[in-house]
Amino acid sequence: MGYAKEMMLRELEQGFHSVSSAKVVCAKCFTDEAIQAFIRDRVSERKCSYCGRRSKKPIAAPMNDVLGLIVEGLNHEYADPIEENARDDGEWVIDPRDTADVLAGMDTITENRDVFDEIVSSITSDWVDRPLWGPSEGDFLRYGWDDFVEAVKYDRRYLFLMPKEDRYSSGGLTPDKMLDQLGEVITQVGLVRTMNAGTRWYRARVHGLAKKYTSATDLGTAPREAALSSNRMSPLGIPMFYGAENEATAIAETYAPKPGTPEAVTVAQFRTARDASVVDFTVLPKVPSLFDQENWHRRGPIWFLRDFVEDLVRPIEKDGREHVDYVPTQVVTEYLRHVFRTETGHPVQGVIYRSARTEGGKCCVLFVGNDECCEGAPGWENDQEKRLGLTGKPKRHEYP
Numbered sequence: 001m002g003y004a005k006e007m008m009l010r011e012l013e014q015g016f017h018s019v020s021s022a023k024v025v026c027a028k029c030f031t032d033e034a035i036q037a038f039i040r041d042r043v044s045e046r047k048c049s050y051c052g053r054r055s056k057k058p059i060a061a062p063m064n065d066v067l068g069l070i071v072e073g074l075n076h077e078y079a080d081p082i083e084e085n086a087r088d089d090g091e092w093v094i095d096p097r098d099t100a101d102v103l104a105g106m107d108t109i110t111e112n113r114d115v116f117d118e119i120v121s122s123i124t125s126d127w128v129d130r131p132l133w134g135p136s137e138g139d140f141l142r143y144g145w146d147d148f149v150e151a152v153k154y155d156r157r158y159l160f161l162m163p164k165e166d167r168y169s170s171g172g173l174t175p176d177k178m179l180d181q182l183g184e185v186i187t188q189v190g191l192v193r194t195m196n197a198g199t200r201w202y203r204a205r206v207h208g209l210a211k212k213y214t215s216a217t218d219l220g221t222a223p224r225e226a227a228l229s230s231n232r233m234s235p236l237g238i239p240m241f242y243g244a245e246n247e248a249t250a251i252a253e254t255y256a257p258k259p260g261t262p263e264a265v266t267v268a269q270f271r272t273a274r275d276a277s278v279v280d281f282t283v284l285p286k287v288p289s290l291f292d293q294e295n296w297h298r299r300g301p302i303w304f305l306r307d308f309v310e311d312l313v314r315p316i317e318k319d320g321r322e323h324v325d326y327v328p329t330q331v332v333t334e335y336l337r338h339v340f341r342t343e344t345g346h347p348v349q350g351v352i353y354r355s356a357r358t359e360g361g362k363c364c365v366l367f368v369g370n371d372e373c374c375e376g377a378p379g380w381e382n383d384q385e386k387r388l389g390l391t392g393k394p395k396r397h398e399y400p
């Protein structure tokens with residue numbers, strides 16, 4: 001076989017036109033962290049062919065190696081239009097995109113114009129989404145969640161765990177499977193963490209001006225018979241402890257001014273007795289780069305969780321609609337409380353989420369009953385039956 005033909009076959013197989021083997025590129029020519037790490041792992045030259053930077057130590061790696069990495073990354077989520085049947089009767093059903101267009105649609109990988117031009121002139125394939133005719137992993141979860149929300153709000157609130165044919169079949173993930181799938185994603189992405197003993201949470205109680213509340217019984221979790229409102233994470237009759245990381249957030253989450261109705265809000269500070277596992281939705285990891293092969297499997301789940309968390313904390317007016325709109329999060333909370341287990345097989349004791357009412361404020365719902373809240377007298381945490389101790393003096397705010 002002639003050299004030219006051999007070269008052509010190799011390029012076809014590798015998916016890009018090789019550049020001169022003398023061309024090397026440094027990590028600073030890229031902004032994508034995965035590509036930077038890839039280069040740092042295989043530096044061999046002391047001068048970058050693109051930005052001209054020099055060093056006493058090797059700083060640049062062969063451009064052909066980097067092009068190989070980029071092609072593999074693109075191939076993970078984009079495909080040859082022919083392979084994905086993007087054509088029907090000779091016409092494109094979906095117009096393929098070139099490499100420049102695909103790169104423009106994602107986080108910038110390089111700000112160096114020469115490097116960018118080299119990439120798009122070497123990788124000349126056309127691309128369509130992979131898979132083209134089905135949902136990506138992130139969309140699969142997202143459609144499943146949308147169907148789940150629709151089902152528990154408007155169709156089958158209590159019996160959705162019994163599989164039903166066909167009705168909710170957009171992505172293949174039916175409502176009865178959604179909760180376990182969500183549990184898997186939570187574990188995979190690493191949202192379970194330890195909430196340390198002694199963590200402070202503020203709880204606000206709204207009441208008439210004539211009342212005065214100071215005890216843990218009055219300011220802790222409502223007793224069953226008093227749990228008469230539908231909340232984000234808990235339905236009527238199932239009390240949970242709602243707290244916030246500071247006083248302002250606790251008040252903002254609980255008190256909505258009603259003109260003409262004077263009211264008071266008493267805020268109490270509680271502390272946790274022991275270390276406990278919680279699901280923390282406030283710190284989501286970054287979506288890994290398409291060029292970070294080791295973390296490809298986490299891209300879909302993290303994309304999904306970002307949308308899911310938006311849904312979780314969306315502000316909802318308490319005008320009667322909350323009895324319907326809170327149902328999906330109430331079901332998820334019940335699942336996390338009673339079914340979900342950590343990797344070591346333990347149940348979680350609460351959920352941490354962002355406040356819908358204050359910028360950046362954190363809230364919690366802890367699975368702690370009224371009788372598990374107590375006065376924080378010295379040694380209170382040694383009582384294994386107690387989980388939250390009232391510490392400090394409750395503060396009263398009046399809104400005339």
Ligand SMILES: [Zn+2]
Pocket residue numbers: 025026027028029048049050051052053
């Ligand atoms: Zn450079």
